[in-house]
Amino acid sequence: GAVVSQHPSRVICKSGTSVKIECRSLDFQATTMFWYRQFPKQSLMLMATSNEGSKATYEQGVEKDKFLINHASLTLSTLTVTSAHPEDSSFYICSARDPGDYGYTFGSGTRLTVV
């Protein structure tokens, strides 16, 4: 089946620095990928839709200058958390859909801790 690889799985960074998270579709091409944020004991909150070759679409309330998304190829989307602060600490998950599938495949997630 379709595989979505997400790296890193865990990252700890200092407040004020930037962190890049990668999401790759390993055996299919994805013109669209999605980035979610998950708080403890809560559901997934869709942050943005990453579109290959064009600007990302952000959900209401998500700061596009804080969460930079780049989808430069059909198999790679990146999420950069800029000037990270402790309140950005969370679990970030990406997803993509193989055109041959009926559901979305999710990456394994990235646990970001900002100290």
Add this chain to the structure above:
Amino acid sequence: GEDVEQSLFLSVREGDSSVINCTYTDSSSTYLYWYKQEPGAGLQLLTYIFSNMDMKQDQRLTVLLNKKDKHLSLRIADTQTGDSAIYFCAESGGSYIPTFGRGTSLIVHP
């Protein structure tokens, strides 16, 4: 209210059956999904059902859909400790983009 609702917790004994319930509001839903999330991991698609189906069985998993009541359930037969996880119900239209419930934490006691 929320578009997809599910109870937050379910506790069962090992070997018993687990039934996780979900209700949704969008009558135009085309696909309904169950995802499993283990601690610290991403979501794994367990199974899905088309809106024109009533039931789907896959080994220990049985999905029942009552489209009239917009009710979806997941039954896990012979529940094992390895089934302990959070189970998310989700629905989507033709775009396949899922709308998730808040997840049900399934706790399996030995």
